Amino acid sequence: MQNFDYCTPTRLVFGKGVIAKLPSVMAPLGKRVLMTYGSGSIKKLGLYDKVKELLADYEIYELPNIQPNPKYDPSVLDGVRLCKEHNVDVILAVGGGSVLDCSKAIAAGAKYDGDPWDLITYKVKAQAALPIVDILTLAATGSEYDAGGVISRTETNDKIGYIDPLLYPVCSLLDPEYTFTVSKKQTAAGCADAMNHVMEQYFVEDSTLLNDGFCEAEFKSLMTNARKCLANPEDYTARAEMMLDCTYGCNRILSLGNSPSGWPCHGIEHALSAYYDITHGEGLAIITPRWMRHILNDRTVHRFVKYGVNVFGIDTSLEPFEIANRAIDATYAFFEEIGIPMHLRQVGIDDSRLDEMAHHIAVNEGLEHAWAPLSEEDIKAILVASL
Amino acid sequence: MQNFDYCTPTRLVFGKGVIAKLPSVMAPLGKRVLMTYGSGSIKKLGLYDKVKELLADYEIYELPNIQPNPKYDPSVLDGVRLCKEHNVDVILAVGGGSVLDCSKAIAAGAKYDGDPWDLITYKVKAQAALPIVDILTLAATGSEYDAGGVISRTETNDKIGYIDPLLYPVCSLLDPEYTFTVSKKQTAAGCADAMNHVMEQYFVEDSTLLNDGFCEAEFKSLMTNARKCLANPEDYTARAEMMLDCTYGCNRILSLGNSPSGWPCHGIEHALSAYYDITHGEGLAIITPRWMRHILNDRTVHRFVKYGVNVFGIDTSLEPFEIANRAIDATYAFFEEIGIPMHLRQVGIDDSRLDEMAHHIAVNEGLEHAWAPLSEEDIKAILVASL
Secondary structure, rough: OOOEEOOOOOEHHHHHHHHHHHHHHHEEEEEEEEEEOOOOOHHOOEEEEEEEHHOOOEEHHHHHHHHOOOOOHHHHHHHHHHHHHOOOOOOEEEEEEEEEEEEEEHHOOOOOOOHHHHHHOOOOOOOOOOOEEEEEOOOOOOHOOOOOEEEEEEEEEEEEEEEOOHHHEEEEEEEEEHHOOOOHHHHHHHHEEEEEEEHHHHHOOOOOOOHHHHEEEEEHHHHHHHHHHHOOOOHHHHHHHHHHHOOOOOOOOOOOOOOOOOOOHHHHHHHHHHHHOHHHHHHHHHHHHHHHHHHOOOOOHHHHHHHHHHHHHHOOOOHHHHHHHHHHHHHHHHHHHHHOOOOHHHOOOOOOHHHHHHHHHHHOHHHHHOOOOOOOOHHHHHHHHOO | OEEEEEEOOOOEEEOOHHHHHHHHHHHHHHHHHEEEEOOOOHHOOOHHHHHHHOOOOEEEEEEOOOOOOOOOOHHHHHHHHHHHOOOOOOEOOOOOOOHHHHHHHHHOOOOOOOOHHHOOOOOOOOOOOEEEEEEEEEOOOHHHHHHHEEEEEHHEEEEEEOHHHHOOOOOOEEEHHHOOOOOHHHHHHEEEEEHHHHHHHHOOOOOOHHHHHHHHHHHHHHHHHHHHHHHOOHHHHHHHHHHHHHHOOOOOOOOOOOOOOOHHHHHHHHHHHHOOOHHHHHHHHHHHHHHHHHHHHOOOOOHHHHHHHHHHOOOOOOHHHHHHHHHHHHHHHHHHOOOOOOHHHHHOOOHHHHHHHHEEEEEEOOOOOOOOOHHHHHHHHHHHHOO
């Protein structure tokens, strides 16, 4: 078991009608608010009007149109400018993981005099950040309970994970009813994203019985509840369980004391969505079983056996590689069952830039240090198998 | 799934040698320290000297001799007086759950002008508390990661759980090596305490797939690692896993969204240790299987089936009551295996005050609202079965 240093100070206010607590949550944080959101689904939900009504005596500035795979330019830069211009006290992020990720970069950038890219690339360590409150409308990334965000810079094909303890939200308001209208495509992609977050913590050299159990419970709950959400989008219990499952995805609570994995699928997927702007969860679902098959060997097989037996109930009397391969097949089959396009070609990626992407990943993601180390050649092979 | 409002702001610094971080943890909290500890095992461990060395430039006042089932008088009262006399900035608790629990009551009492008992009994809501840092030497109560403490008042046979969000430790330093010298008796009692914390969250009306999986992982990890710690007290990995297992026991992370259980075994055990000052974990281990057997019925059997199948691997093809009874037997057998005396008579409790205790519990613990409601008669029957 490895040493660790852990703290997640975020308050989770979870359940039906928790929006009513927004005024008391915001009260100590200041009156000048930057409200960030995405394409406008929060207006259809009535959430935009509700926030305006509850915060009628606040000065609210708005940053709308934050895109999936949120962009440094214009979103982060516009947000930082708004915060500085209006001396904003607090950011209220209303939306899914992309809105939250973008808001985190803005929160740090607003308290920094230079180019916010310096912070995101760790050239400069942030010294302060605006407080963030969020109202979540999509179960997927876990950004509501972690200190990280992923920001894309289109012109350089960079998609960078930016993590700083200053960026934990002060409070996340989680009402599963706001996810009733999430499309089947986004529900499935959210599940795949969360499944992969757990895999990136489960497939490691050194883990504990407790963490393995936590992760296996996550896999089973995510699969069971995603199926229920797809069958009945207004199943409150299933939406609620899936929302909390996703919340635990990235704040390390599932793997304290585990050795690091290197987050290989995320490393590979970040290039896919940086080059092609595909849906992150779909990219992960496509990569995951190919990555699994590629790294399966005598050293790694025991983890796939544990995964197969405890998550999919595969017969323990089979040969280890048989169990492992069935587990990988079951993973693929689950993603396919929930409607995810399982080939890169189906999401608009052909073989024309695979070499370039493999090189970009090999240079930038450090996957030679992953649990199962990946060279540029390995990465290329996984991409080819994913076509 | 129930609504909830959750935040655990405590920082966990875990692993070999983390004592080295003590100065940086303490630095922002002030120079006048009340160091609280128990019987002196921290001197044998060298921890007392190490703290003095690391905090050489601090003013350290000491409250030694905090007893198991920590007492309002003298420990809490003495600690509050010391804090007020010396204008203490921060409490450094060095020991197990009793030292921590006592320190929490002191932390609140030090910031209150009246009798601290007003706070502990919720007659008055605490408005502030001193910050607490702890160095844990015993895996058991989870007090290092929760906002509660249990305080006993001998003259009235009261043992009261006092919970306030002000009481989360700022930071818990958790080095499993400090638990190498914990006796077999205390190792087993600590395991039983933690097992019961999980049971009190698992046996409920409304739970989630995720929480059930978390709790089942806890049961399995606690049993496996307690056995290893008893067989080899210096097995670092087993001590480490058990320490973290116990840490999650009482801060609700295992059961967010579950309906309440009423914590019935704790309600009953608190009277046992208030009247007879027995070891809390032993009292819980004795009560637990008798409570289980007493409440087993058509409404509750399904939870025992889940517990039996997922924790003990009992054959699913058996009749539900057969599975449930085998699970209860297995629970009893485990406690017995790790060396816990499984009868009240063995810990010095005879039948002379059972009526009095049953009445005290019925009046004070609210167990008529538990998941399986308990009347005074039920409580008496559980006590009699435990003799």
